[in-house]
Amino acid sequence: MSQSPHYDEFTYIGKHRRAVEHRRFVVGKGNYAGDVLKLGTLHVAIVASPYASAKILKIDAAAALAIPGVEAVVTGAEINSAVLPVLPGVDAPSVKRFPLAHEVTRYSGEWVCVVVAKSRAIAEDAAELIQVDYEELPYVLDPEIAIKDDSHHVHADAGTNLIFNRQFVWGPVEEDFTKADHQLSYRVKWARSSTVPIETFALTCEWSDATGILDIWASVQMPKYPEQIASALQLPTNSVRVHYDVDVGGSYGVKRGLKHAILVGYLAKKLGKPIRFIEDRLENMRGGDMQGPDRLFEVTLGFQQDGEITCMKMCALEDIGAYAGRSPLQLGKPIGAISGPYRIKSVSYLAQAVLTNKTPQEAVRGFGQSPTNYALESGIDKVARFLKMDPIALRKRNLIHKDEFPYLIPSGTSYDSGDYSTVLDKALAEANLNQLIAQRDAFRAEGKLAGIGISTCLEPSGGNSSFEPLFNPKNETTTWMESCVVKIDLGGRVTALMATSSSGQAHETLVSTVVGEVLLQHPDSVRVLHADSLNALPSNSPVGSRMAIMLGGAAAGAAKKLKAKLIAIAAEQFGVSSEDMTFTGSEVFVNNAPEKNITWVDLVAIAHRKYHQMPKGMEPGLQEKFVWEVPTGGDLPDEQGRVHMYPCHSFESHVVLVSIDPEIGKAKIHRYVCGHDCGVMISPDVVHGMTYGGIAHGIGAALMEKFAYSAEGQFLSGTFMDYLLPSSSEVPAITIIDHCTPSPLTEFGQKGSGEAGYLGSPAAIANAINDALATINKSIDFLPMTPNAIWNAIQQDTTY
Amino acid sequence: MKNISINLQVNGKQVSSNIEPRTSLVDFLRDELRLTGTHVGCEHGICGACTVLLNGGPVRSCCMFAVQANGLEVTTVEGLAPERGQLSKIQDAFCEKHGLQCGFCTPGMLITCQALINKNPHPSEAEIRDAISGNLCRCTGYQQIVDAVVFATKETS
Numbered sequence: 001m002s003q004s005p006h007y008d009e010f011t012y013i014g015k016h017r018r019a020v021e022h023r024r025f026v027v028g029k030g031n032y033a034g035d036v037l038k039l040g041t042l043h044v045a046i047v048a049s050p051y052a053s054a055k056i057l058k059i060d061a062a063a064a065l066a067i068p069g070v071e072a073v074v075t076g077a078e079i080n081s082a083v084l085p086v087l088p089g090v091d092a093p094s095v096k097r098f099p100l101a102h103e104v105t106r107y108s109g110e111w112v113c114v115v116v117a118k119s120r121a122i123a124e125d126a127a128e129l130i131q132v133d134y135e136e137l138p139y140v141l142d143p144e145i146a147i148k149d150d151s152h153h154v155h156a157d158a159g160t161n162l163i164f165n166r167q168f169v170w171g172p173v174e175e176d177f178t179k180a181d182h183q184l185s186y187r188v189k190w191a192r193s194s195t196v197p198i199e200t201f202a203l204t205c206e207w208s209d210a211t212g213i214l215d216i217w218a219s220v221q222m223p224k225y226p227e228q229i230a231s232a233l234q235l236p237t238n239s240v241r242v243h244y245d246v247d248v249g250g251s252y253g254v255k256r257g258l259k260h261a262i263l264v265g266y267l268a269k270k271l272g273k274p275i276r277f278i279e280d281r282l283e284n285m286r287g288g289d290m291q292g293p294d295r296l297f298e299v300t301l302g303f304q305q306d307g308e309i310t311c312m313k314m315c316a317l318e319d320i321g322a323y324a325g326r327s328p329l330q331l332g333k334p335i336g337a338i339s340g341p342y343r344i345k346s347v348s349y350l351a352q353a354v355l356t357n358k359t360p361q362e363a364v365r366g367f368g369q370s371p372t373n374y375a376l377e378s379g380i381d382k383v384a385r386f387l388k389m390d391p392i393a394l395r396k397r398n399l400i401h402k403d404e405f406p407y408l409i410p411s412g413t414s415y416d417s418g419d420y421s422t423v424l425d426k427a428l429a430e431a432n433l434n435q436l437i438a439q440r441d442a443f444r445a446e447g448k449l450a451g452i453g454i455s456t457c458l459e460p461s462g463g464n465s466s467f468e469p470l471f472n473p474k475n476e477t478t479t480w481m482e483s484c485v486v487k488i489d490l491g492g493r494v495t496a497l498m499a500t501s502s503s504g505q506a507h508e509t510l511v512s513t514v515v516g517e518v519l520l521q522h523p524d525s526v527r528v529l530h531a532d533s534l535n536a537l538p539s540n541s542p543v544g545s546r547m548a549i550m551l552g553g554a555a556a557g558a559a560k561k562l563k564a565k566l567i568a569i570a571a572e573q574f575g576v577s578s579e580d581m582t583f584t585g586s587e588v589f590v591n592n593a594p595e596k597n598i599t600w601v602d603l604v605a606i607a608h609r610k611y612h613q614m615p616k617g618m619e620p621g622l623q624e625k626f627v628w629e630v631p632t633g634g635d636l637p638d639e640q641g642r643v644h645m646y647p648c649h650s651f652e653s654h655v656v657l658v659s660i661d662p663e664i665g666k667a668k669i670h671r672y673v674c675g676h677d678c679g680v681m682i683s684p685d686v687v688h689g690m691t692y693g694g695i696a697h698g699i700g701a702a703l704m705e706k707f708a709y710s711a712e713g714q715f716l717s718g719t720f721m722d723y724l725l726p727s728s729s730e731v732p733a734i735t736i737i738d739h740c741t742p743s744p745l746t747e748f749g750q751k752g753s754g755e756a757g758y759l760g761s762p763a764a765i766a767n768a769i770n771d772a773l774a775t776i777n778k779s780i781d782f783l784p785m786t787p788n789a790i791w792n793a794i795q796q797d798t799t800y
Numbered sequence: 801m802k803n804i805s806i807n808l809q810v811n812g813k814q815v816s817s818n819i820e821p822r823t824s825l826v827d828f829l830r831d832e833l834r835l836t837g838t839h840v841g842c843e844h845g846i847c848g849a850c851t852v853l854l855n856g857g858p859v860r861s862c863c864m865f866a867v868q869a870n871g872l873e874v875t876t877v878e879g880l881a882p883e884r885g886q887l888s889k890i891q892d893a894f895c896e897k898h899g900l901q902c903g904f905c906t907p908g909m910l911i912t913c914q915a916l917i918n919k920n921p922h923p924s925e926a927e928i929r930d931a932i933s934g935n936l937c938r939c940t941g942y943q944q945i946v947d948a949v950v951f952a953t954k955e956t957s
Contacts, residue, residue: 018895018896018898019895019898021903022894022895022898022900022903023895024903025900025902025903025906026877026887026891026894026895026900026903026906026910027837027877027878027880027881027887027891028835028836028837028838028876028877028878028907029837030837030903030904032836032839032904034830034836034839034840035830035836037831037834121820121822195938196938197902197904197938198839198841198842198847198849198904198905198936198937198938199839199841199902199904200841247902247903248902249839249902249903249904250901250902250904250938250939251902252938278840280843281841281842281843281844503902504901504902504903504939505901506901685898685944686898686901688898688944689898689901689939689940689944690901690939692940692941692942692943692944693901693937693938693939693940693941694941695941696938696940696941696942697938697941719842719844719846720842720844720846720847720936721844721846725847725936725938727933727934727935727936727942728928728929728930728932728933728935728942728945728946729929729930729933731941731942731943733925733943733946734941734943757941
């Protein structure tokens with residue numbers, strides 16, 4: 001499996017290994033938030049507004065409160081005076097977000113009041129009896145209208161819907177455009193879709209008057225979650241304890257649940273009983289605030305006749321919905337790979353986030369990068385068609401060469417390493433390009449439309465938060481650290497403590513492999529636990545493809561300290577220095593004198609029991625922590641908005657063959673190959689799994705998934721019959737071809753892979769469909785390319 | 801409405817209970833019996849996370865009432881392994897081939913695969929994809945699930 005010579009130095013890294021977590025999952029013994037049930041738990045149901053925007057005139061809960069088993073009905077009037085609002089990640093303090101609407105609702109599905117009852121069924125019965133009188137208000141759904149000065153304002157106090165608006169210019173863009181032989185402008189739209197995990201958001205909160213602690217068991221993946229809950233509930237930060245040993249049933253970015261926790265935390269404290277809230281699917285889709293990027297791009301590329309692309313102007317208008325958390329920042333992260341894997345020398349970028357009367361967005365896999373990759377990769381194919389050049393040759397003309405790293409892009413990020421042409425070539429070889437062309441032509445000869453799609457793009461990884469100060473000068477965050485504690489107990493067994501929850505990324509497997517590698521102990525003997533937030537060291541959660549790099553680095557750092565300590569104790573026994581010793585895992589011996597050795601067991605005994613044999617002044621026991629700052633982190637942006645975004649850059653090349661049945665417009669994928677380079681893979685099975693899943697998610701975004709709204713702002717996609725997820729019928733067999741260019745910035749040469757596949761698959765599929773449609777001079781410049789959209793494109797301007 | 805008494809077999813054990821008629825089978829399994837291995841994903845019969853075997857056939861336990869299972873045999877993910885501490889062949893294959901990630905769809909997926917294998921001990925890849933097409937997974941892209949079923953059902957010489 002680990003074909004690259006870069007793996008030769010490792011004992012456990014890069015090898016097939018069963019994931020530690022899977023053993024409990026396959027027997028039904030996971031510990032998901034919905035499985036947590038405290039004695040005396042009360043349950044919650046939500047009453048949501050049916051209007052795009054409305055004034056709340058009156059809430060009558062008398063009939064609901066009369067039902068036996070109903071304990072409370074809480075409205076926005078009550079809770080919003082008791083908690084502090086959550087503010088956007090950008091500087092827009094008048095866009096306040098509370099768990100429940102008060103006076104005004106701003107999207108269809110917004111929570112208006114909450115019922116607490118002895119069972120969920122009773123709570124739902126009671127919710128149906130609550131009478132809310134509304135007066136409908138004006139609303140705005142189209143971001144291009146919302147951005148205008150005379151538009152209705154979603155938040156009257158804000159005085160505008162445009163809560164972020166910044167023009168960046170990196171390099172001599174105008175000058176480069178005047179020097180370019182050609183320029184080509186286009187518009188593409190990424191639809192509102194999301195990650196839609198099979199588990200909805202769920203949590204239980206329990207308050208103790210005795211300890212003054214609010215305990216939270218939540219299906220969460222979010223940086224600084226306990227701190228934000230404490231802030232909203234006006235509790236000391238050490239009064240909120242989030243239990244990170246809860247298994248999260250999928251997230252891929254969206255499991256944030258901040259308003260959920262503020263609401264349920266408030267109820268738990270008010271009522272003095274454990275409260276559980278499990279979203280049903282409709283609640284999750286309409287009021288769970290987990291919809292994703294919804295972005296309109298206008299792009300102009302400047303290029304020479306020989307295919308060299310020299311400059312780019314990109315405008316991105318993001319429809320963030322009615323409230324904002326970190327969603328506007330999803331325009332910021334792509335700045336770290338704004339020019340893709342290409343040698344584009346100057347870039348201007350207009351980033352605009354606009355409020356509309358729709359469900360708010362949340363962070364989605366790639367944090368805005370996949371839409372930007374789709375916009376750029378669509379343009380590469382458009383340039384190829386303009387120049388009548390092969391899109392593969394055009395890409396190769398522009399890909400950064402492997403000898404050019406570290407490569408500084410115009411917006412301030414330095415790419416760490418890569419070999420992009422080779423990874424593209426490997427994918428093309430595996431797909432057998434000539435055969436693929438022959439297959440495509442055979443489909444065309446049968447009267448079908450068929451096309452080959454390519455994309456080459458980056459996965460910035462190692463999740464830093466440099467976009468925070470870039471998009472909000474009041475926020476001076478320059479660290480996004482991750483931590484790990486490792487100890488060796490009296491029995492010689494190793495236990496590691498990580499500081500966040502996992503949502504399928506197999507972090508226990510990652511940490512045990514890394515710690516096993518450093519200490520040369522079998523990874524299956526290393527136990528890994530998830531701390532709770534009060535006994536954890538700082539973490540920024542598994543966002544931004546960061547854990548292989550950051551948690552892997554922190555675990556290795558702590559294990560290396562332990563190893564050094566064991567060697568120092570051994571050296572002390574023989575009166576030599578640590579440099580004179582060799583560590584094998586089972587023992588430590590004096591170099592060139594293997595008979596002078598001391599075993600692991602004896603070293604552990606000295607550290608735990610025999611202080612008299614330890615080096616003078618050394619701390620007894622064997623326990624170390626390591627808190628790692630993001631490599632390349634630590635700096636604020638400069639005045640031009642240049643900043644080093646993420647440290648590591650994985651690369652992927654996608655090759656896809658698609659046919660379209662022109663009678664019904666349905667696309668079918670016949671061949672899918674992904675060339676992938678994420679440096680050294682610590683757990684190849686995990687990396688491949690996430691890449692397959694990312695591609696499947698991308699197939700959904702490209703062909704199927706959209707949160708749709710009616711012209712009246714009614715939400716139309718609240719079920720899995722309306723919002724379509726790819727099944728095994730739509731996702732084809734996929735071939736992944738690995739390549740390994742180690743990162744010089746990380747412990748083992750690893751890069752990130754949590755967003756792999758998703759970052760290039762929508763672009764490649766869209767390019768394949770447009771390659772097919774090009775034969776009839778048609779193209780589609782929006783996602784998802786549903787059968788209906790393709791059929792319409794085929795019919796356009798057709799005379800009967 | 802008055803509660804109703806039901807008797808059924810769950811994972812080989814006889815179970816009796818007195819429940820509200822509107823209790824769904826999955827809520828009965830999870831809340832009354834505390835068999836939390838069976839998961840709830842959509843509650844409208846699409847995602848398949850709640851799939852259990854009812855008299856040997858796969859059903860959506862979110863879309864039927866517990867009273868409808870009166871007198872019948874239910875198998876959940878907790879009942880797949882031959883003995884405590886052991887794994888069934890399909891559970892073992894999912895572990896070996898990395899056929900899961902977050903594990904949330906996995907119980908329903910395992911049940912569906914077990915039902916397939918019971919009917920068709922050596923399914924082709926196309927038959928596997930067809931059999932699991934009613935179980936949504938958001939992590940794996942189905943590839944390693946198919947690999948796991950192939951691994952569990954390959955002919956051994």
